[in-house]
Amino acid sequence: MRIRTMPAVAAGCALLLLTGCGAADMTKQASPFANARGAKTVTLSVQSWVGAQANVAVAQYLLEHELGYRVDTVQVDEVPAWDALSQGRVDAILEDWGHPDQEQRYVEDKKTIVNGGDLGVTGHIGWFVPTYFAKQNPDVTDWKNLNKYADRFRTPESGGKGQLLDGSPSYVTNDKALVKNLKLDYRVVFAGSEAAQITQIQQFAKEKKPFLTYWYTPQWLSEQVPMTEVELPPYEEGCDADPEKVACAYPHTPLQKYLNADFARSGGKAAELLRNFEWTTEDQNEVSLMIAEQKLSPREAAEKWVDSHRSVWEKWLP
Secondary structure, eight states, X not given: OOOOOOOOBOGGGTTOSSOTTOBOOTTTOOOSSXXXXXXXXXXXXXXSSHHHHHHHHHHHHHHHHTTOOEXXXXXXXXXXXXXXXXXXXXXXXXXXXXXXXXXXXIIIISOOEEXXXXXXXXXXXXXXXXXXXXXXXXXXXXXXXXXXXXXXXXXXXXXXXXXXXXXXXXXXXXXXXXXXXXXXXXEEEEOSSHHHHHHHHHHHHHTTOOOEEEEEESOTHHHHSOEEEEBOSOOOTTTTSSTTXXXXXXXXXXXXXXXXXXXXXXXXXXXXXXXXXXXXXXXXXXXXXXXXXXXXXXXXXXXXXXXHOHHHHXXXXX
16 A cells, blocks of 8 residues: 555465465566457456455456456555556556556556546545553644653564554555654554554454554454544645655545556446446445455455445446
């Protein structure tokens, strides 16, 4: 996720909640179905966080069952996914949290990628503490008071400093710069993946321990473990332009879809459906909860959602 913005598996591991199979290297591997002439095929990039998996699961189900396409999915880290999309190795990214450098290069300059419209979900990244701790210590929600609580957030991994828990190292975040520029007595510790971060948060919550974590909304876990945001210095346009000097909060980002330009022109009904795909935070969380909490496969969760929300998705069909 820019996720600076937030919140990576080869085709054989696509749409798994856990990312043990590793990220697909799209500079070396292309989907066997991408750009297959004369074939009704679509290749979708799926990011590692569960909300993005929910988008792809529903889109894949509709493309296959309503329009008769063969759909392939590949999991790619955020920035390489733009490269793969530009090269036609994948046809669409369904959830992007904002990558201005890539937008300038591929959308504005090379024109190999086009904006596919709003996903319908607004994303926000921030630093959060568990609400049970915020109620006991209300001043912790102001970043200026974080050093006061550094010892409460200390862990064996944070080396004598307070721990700021992050997810995957592949996420593009401002957290290390924020810690340095705000002069905070904290260390960013990566859990390794969204799934590993969720496991740690759940364990902290079970034991009612304090924690400070990079987190994002929408995300299904927020319903299970209520968290309260820490107010960082207000976001202003351009305050995050220099990654080394960032000292402001993350923006609220209307999440976007992007299509390969050739696919957008010649992708027919598949491209039209993906452009029309727009749902709510509640819709996405409903599917995400089925995948992450109820342990349904992405395909099963998509089928269940599709069966009960015909009035929503029928409007997407060409």
